[in-house]
Amino acid sequence: MRSHKTMNRSGPGKRVYGNARTDPGFGSSIRCHAGAPQIAGRSIRKLFTALGALVLLAAGCTPFGANRLALFNGRDFSGWTYVLSDTTVSFRDVWSVRDGVIHCTGVPDGYLRTEASFADYRLHLEWRWEGEPTNSGVLLHCQDPDRIWPNAVECQLQAGNAGDFVLIGPSRMTVGDSIHAIARGWRVIPKRHASSENPAGEWNTMEITVAGDRIVCEVNGILQNEANVVSLVSGPIALQSEGSPIRFRNIWIESLEESRE
Numbered sequence: 542m543r544s545h546k547t548m549n550r551s552g553p554g555k556r557v558y559g560n561a562r563t564d565p566g567f568g569s570s571i572r573c574h575a576g577a578p579q580i581a582g583r584s585i586r587k588l589f590t591a592l593g594a595l596v597l598l599a600a601g602c603t604p605f606g607a608n609r610l611a612l613f614n615g616r617d618f619s620g621w622t623y624v625l626s627d628t629t630v631s632f633r634d635v636w637s638v639r640d641g642v643i644h645c646t647g648v649p650d651g652y653l654r655t656e657a658s659f660a661d662y663r664l665h666l667e668w669r670w671e672g673e674p675t676n677s678g679v680l681l682h683c684q685d686p687d688r689i690w691p692n693a694v695e696c697q698l699q700a701g702n703a704g705d706f707v708l709i710g711p712s713r714m715t716v717g718d719s720i721h722a723i724a725r726g727w728r729v730i731p732k733r734h735a736s737s738e739n740p741a742g743e744w745n746t747m748e749i750t751v752a753g754d755r756i757v758c759e760v761n762g763i764l765q766n767e768a769n770v771v772s773l774v775s776g777p778i779a780l781q782s783e784g785s786p787i788r789f790r791n792i793w794i795e796s797l798e799e800s801r802e
């Protein structure tokens with residue numbers, strides 16, 4: 542999210558919503574998680590039974606093991622849905638897959654989000670900029686309704702500020718000794734350290750851990766932010782289109798409950 546703009550909370554602008562069943566740009570129309578509305582804790586384990594693994598493979602998803610799931614299968618957008626701010630723009634002109642990498646033009650504003658919801662997990666993803674680095678983000682625990690922008694907690698990918706938290710209200714979290722709470726709009730909670738991002742054009746890694754109401758964000762192995770008593774503890778995960786061309790790859794999620802057992 543751009544720190545210098547006013548967020549469009551209701552917005553007179555047009556919005557378009559889509560999903561894998563109605564937009565030809567998505568490829569497979571099978572839901573990646575066999576229609577499960579919530580993937581959290583023990584429900585992840587149930588997906589990786591012998592039958593569950595077959596369902597995931599048929600849908601184009603890649604199970605790594607007993608507690609890890611590839612959210613992006615490297616081929617198409619199975620298991621994802623999208624929101625765009627402009628009805629005149631085709632999804633396929635914004636989001637595409639080439640050589641196992643998600644390509645996003647960054648224009649218009651919008652996001653690609655999982656159809657399933659998650660809680661208590663470790664999320665891994667990699668990103669890099671094409672050309673001038675500008676703005677994007679990872680939206681955690683998106684709440685209904687879909688809009689620009691949804692009620693969520695953002696882990697910032699904005700160039701120079703990757704690792705900031707952004708509350709998109711209504712939401713609340715505690716960082717250090719400070720309580721941050723908003724009823725509407727948005728608020729940036731700065732990262733702990735100077736930028737740990739690689740030069741533009743190089744791949745970066747973000748690791749996000751969600752344990753109950755705690756969120757930890759690492760950028761290229763550096764702990765950049767940590768929040769407790771977070772009000773939003775579960776929901777879909779989204780990638781922002783918000784600025785300039787950006788690439789994503791190696792997006793996977795791991796159940797913390799499984800890891801502890």
